[in-house]
Amino acid sequence: MTFKTASAALATAITLIAGSASAETFRIATNAPDTAGPGLLLQEFADAVAERTEGRVSFEIFANGVLGDQTEYFQQLQSGVVDLGLVNSATLENILPAIGVINLPYMFRTKEEYGEVMSDPELTELLFQGAEQQNFLPLGFLSNGFRSLYTTRPVTSIEDLRGMKIRTMSSNTYIEMLTLFGAAPTPMAFGDVYPALQQGVIDGAEGTLSTLYDLNFGQAAKYGINTEQTRLTDFVVTSVDFRNAISAEDYEIVREEFGNISQKSLDVIDEAFAASAQRAVGEFGVTITDIDKTAFIEAVQPMYAAAAQDDAKRTVIEKIFAMTDRELQ
Structure with missing residues (x-):
């Protein structure tokens, strides 16, 4: 093998190793089944992110509570073992009491009213003040019907x-x-x-x-x-470690794609119910x-x-x- 050929082979190997190192599979935990409603929407989200990031960010979904109930896998998320998790507003209320407001009866009178309010960035900021200090961050919501x-x-x-x-x-x-x-x-x-x-x-x-x-x-x-x-709102939250593990550009893609899924859930979930x-x-x-x-x-x-x-x-x-x-x- 000539020096030139060997150098080319080495460069190719380094490129392959670097490409492999930059791609990572992250874990999503949910207690929902993977065959309907939230499970299907989470898979659609995962597929969209993998495509837009060209495989740099991919997800494996652990459905049906195989990683425990919501409280159990949320604790794993806070410690960085799980990267994303579906956690409802009743569970999160115990950690961030302000979230309890959206659990109050008749806080939302129509689906449209709910969608407008829950999509507002200022409201999300109010609900999740202090979340990062608890080692998690909000990604978005999934409608769960009345x-x-x-x-x-x-x-x-x-x-x-x-x-x-x-x-x-x-x-x-x-x-x-x-x-x-x-x-x-x-x-x-x-x-x-x-x-x-x-x-x-x-x-x-x-x-x-x-x-x-x-x-x-x-x-x-x-x-x-x-x-x-x-x-009762299902939120998908991420670990702080997940945010820090990917580039700012890829994290923005993740946020955008879940925003699309949040909006889609307003019709898909309510119509299915x-x-x-x-x-x-x-x-x-x-x-x-x-x-x-x-x-x-x-x-x-x-x-x-x-x-x-x-x-x-x-x-x-x-x-x-x-x-x-x-x-x-």
């Missing part, structure tokens, strides 16, 4: 809920909300909801009406009520009714007053109300 009520007997007004045992998450916000509705909030693991409905342990639950079909809940709970009290709810009507004989929300909105006003006692939360409430033509009472 949460309503589904029950084993008809509900036509707020009075009908009095004393009904309604399953909820172990969240102080949701427990207080149901208490103000007059119900008996019953925190319970999500996996226990179906047998509890069947056996009469609970009279209903709060959540997306899509579960009436997607998880067969409509076989036990024959009544869906469009109370549309909250939108609505379609599933209608399948429950057709296949399980579920009755879904609209309801006058006035009494529900009035019932939870003390929650706004209490939240406003915290300066950080008050700032968020006032920001959202200014964007949606309301005033804090």
Whole structure:
């Protein structure tokens, strides 16, 4: 081999090694399945980033909670073991209390209102103040649809809920909300909801009406009520290490592509949930009714007053109300 040929071969090897070193696969953790909704959107995001960065940034998605529940893999994210994670607003509220504002009932009245507010950079900054000090950063949101009520007997007004045992998450916000509705909030693991409905342990639950079909809940709970009290937001957050591991240009691509996915989720998720709810009507004989929300909105006003006692939360409430033509009472 001539010196010239050897030099060329060495240069090629160095180029290949350098190219390999600059490309890295990062880990995304989610408890969502990879076959629908958020899982599919995360895969679309990963594919778009890999294409735009020409493989410099690629992702492997660990779906279905294989890296643990949200609390477990969020802790791994903070320590840099996981790079991105899907974490809902109820979980994040425990770390950054200002995020609790978007969990308040009737903070958002329409999907369009929600999309406008959640896409506002100033609001994101207010919600995630202090996040970097906790070793994570916001990337964007995924719409998770409105949460309503589904029950084993008809509900036509707020009075009908009095004393009904309604399953909820172990969240102080949701427990207080149901208490103000007059119900008996019953925190319970999500996996226990179906047998509890069947056996009469609970009279209903709060959540997306899509579960009436997607998880067969409509076989036990024959009544869906469009109370549309909250939108539990799924956020995707990144580790600080992830931001520092890639170039500023590639990080901007990551942010742009997830911004596209956030906007897409507003239609994709809501339409999928609505379609599933209608399948429950057709296949399980579920009755879904609209309801006058006035009494529900009035019932939870003390929650706004209490939240406003915290300066950080008050700032968020006032920001959202200014964007949606309301005033804090």
